[in-house]
Amino acid sequence: xxxxxxxxxxxxxxxxxxxxxxxxxxxxxxLTSNFFSLILFFSREATLRYLFSNxxxxxLFVAPILAMRLLAExxxxxxxxxxxxxxxxxxxxxxxxxxxxxxxxxxxLVLTLIYPFILKVYGSPDWGPIIxxxxxxxxxxxxxxxxxxLTSSLTQNQIVAAVLGVVFTIGFWIVGGGSSxxxxxxxxxxxxxxxxxxxxxxxxxxxxxxxxxYYLSVIFGALYIATRVVEIRRWR
Amino acid sequence: xxxxxxxxxxxxxxxxIEDLTFKVNKGEILGFLGPNGAGKxxxxxxxxxxxxxxxxxxxVSGYDVFKQSLEARRHIxxxxxxxxxxxxxxxxxxxxxxxxxxxxxxxxQRITEVMEKVNITxxxxxxxxxxxxxxxxxxxxxxxxxxxxxxVILDEPTIGLDPRQIIDVRRLIRGLQGEHTVIxxxxxxxxxxxxxxxxxxxxxxxxxxxxxxEGLTALLSGGERVHIELRGAPPVEKVVSALKALPSVNKxxxxxxxxxxxxxxxxxxxxxxxxxRTIVQNDWDLLELHYTTLSLEDIFLQLVVNEExxxxxx
Numbered sequence: 001x002x003x004x005x006x007x008x009x010x011x012x013x014x015x016x017x018x019x020x021x022x023x024x025x026x027x028x029x030x031l032t033s034n035f036f037s038l039i040l041f042f043s044r045e046a047t048l049r050y051l052f053s054n055x056x057x058x059x060l061f062v063a064p065i066l067a068m069r070l071l072a073e074x075x076x077x078x079x080x081x082x083x084x085x086x087x088x089x090x091x092x093x094x095x096x097x098x099x100x101x102x103x104x105x106x107x108x109l110v111l112t113l114i115y116p117f118i119l120k121v122y123g124s125p126d127w128g129p130i131i132x133x134x135x136x137x138x139x140x141x142x143x144x145x146x147x148x149x150l151t152s153s154l155t156q157n158q159i160v161a162a163v164l165g166v167v168f169t170i171g172f173w174i175v176g177g178g179s180s181x182x183x184x185x186x187x188x189x190x191x192x193x194x195x196x197x198x199x200x201x202x203x204x205x206x207x208x209x210x211x212x213x214y215y216l217s218v219i220f221g222a223l224y225i226a227t228r229v230v231e232i233r234r235w236r
Numbered sequence: 237x238x239x240x241x242x243x244x245x246x247x248x249x250x251x252x253i254e255d256l257t258f259k260v261n262k263g264e265i266l267g268f269l270g271p272n273g274a275g276k277x278x279x280x281x282x283x284x285x286x287x288x289x290x291x292x293x294x295x296v297s298g299y300d301v302f303k304q305s306l307e308a309r310r311h312i313x314x315x316x317x318x319x320x321x322x323x324x325x326x327x328x329x330x331x332x333x334x335x336x337x338x339x340x341x342x343x344x345q346r347i348t349e350v351m352e353k354v355n356i357t358x359x360x361x362x363x364x365x366x367x368x369x370x371x372x373x374x375x376x377x378x379x380x381x382x383x384x385x386x387x388v389i390l391d392e393p394t395i396g397l398d399p400r401q402i403i404d405v406r407r408l409i410r411g412l413q414g415e416h417t418v419i420x421x422x423x424x425x426x427x428x429x430x431x432x433x434x435x436x437x438x439x440x441x442x443x444x445x446x447x448x449x450e451g452l453t454a455l456l457s458g459g460e461r462v463h464i465e466l467r468g469a470p471p472v473e474k475v476v477s478a479l480k481a482l483p484s485v486n487k488x489x490x491x492x493x494x495x496x497x498x499x500x501x502x503x504x505x506x507x508x509x510x511x512x513r514t515i516v517q518n519d520w521d522l523l524e525l526h527y528t529t530l531s532l533e534d535i536f537l538q539l540v541v542n543e544e545x546x547x548x549x550x
Contacts, residue, residue, distance in 0.1 A: 006336045010325075017324045078320030082379070085284045085316075086337045087309045234287050236247065 003088045007096025015104055024062060028108055031058060036115050046123035048115060049203045052133045056199060059144050060173055064165025066104060067148025068158040070097040076156040091227045098149045098223055105141040109134065129205035136202025139215040144169050146222035153226040237262045237387060237417040242292035245278050252278040253441040263414050267432030268421040275441040276421040277317055280391040284314040297386050313380035317391040319372050323365030327356060327375055330364060331382060338383040350378045354408060370401040377408060388412060390420040394427060406431050446492060462499040462508060467521035469494035478518060482510050
């Protein structure tokens, strides 16, 4: 566990040395504040529901970018060799990498707290859906980043990792869409697997433990596979 | 300290190393010498716990590098070929990171010590990406020594350095003797013979020879030798003194296994008939008596040629 923190700390430091974190954070804040003001202007509702769902869609693209470097770059530069010959378990490496990107995501979410604060100053928002919405954003962001870590483990090329990651996150997002064309057990399985089927209730103010378990299992599953990929790479 | 038995590694169908067996004793500096592609890096990677072998066992400080990998890794300092480092980090911060992963106690003090030892104190705050090859190599060395490991594994530690830097690195490696058990690989003969206490020569994934630098030099300078194997391992001192008393014999050494001996003699004065007679007179059972083949020399030639082709400063 301690190794996980040590690795995550170094990785966070690297995020803020390279321009990528600054660019992504700035772009996210610019986009969300634009959405926030537009939505507020047209709906005149003290809600963040629409903003949350826009932010989730943006994260389908941004999470793979935040995660693309994590394992791919170590594999390209060869630094993974020194990491994997340190007394550290492979899973600690993978989880540490994910944790760094997750902490960055939490940091971005903290910056967005300005929006509910504005709503509070100028209106009387319903706090229930805002709190549950943030919980939803935390878990869905963590899930998308875990998928990004998985695609980063598959290649030495960051761009390939990012593109593959976007294909995965979008694929996972829309896989339930086909269920309206199908029927029977296949439709419900696809529907269940779809990342998007589990998020809306959070934005509507419902915290369903089943949905949290769903996202946590995708995180564990993706990082488990990534760990196995790192392990298999040792054999070659 | 390091025991390697029947170590084999296949990449697909291609055998990178096959059936390697050797030992490194505590405090030794073992040179692993071979041309490019001989399997040196593969062996180093297996010993460091980076890569599992296809067959065979490697034990480091008594721990199996595959089955007890984490334990073994705690006792190893490793510098991979070409020294991969995080370019965006500063030297001291990087060493702090590696030190914390290895649970180095009194970390700050230890980092200061190690930086002094490898002479990079003046670059402590420099970003690794801006360092010259020589400095990067020293950071790699500092990282390998940080946790004061029993065993230090250095893969091509002087590749790409200029002659002065090479001398520095050699001095550094020699300074490790006694405190650490060192295994270093190189494709350059003088490189290895200058710092090592013993040399393993590897070619096409097989061990060709194991010897002291003196033994190899004798062989190179035309000294000749006879390999003897006796059954039942008779007392070593007796055999050595009996054979040494023969005319034209310069040196007798016990070999790798019990009952094996190596005999160096003056060029052109083949002592084999005398050796055979002595052995029979002493009532020892002679299993093998032969004159070492010349294939070693071919490999030496190849190595020497390789070195000459290498530019002195890269």
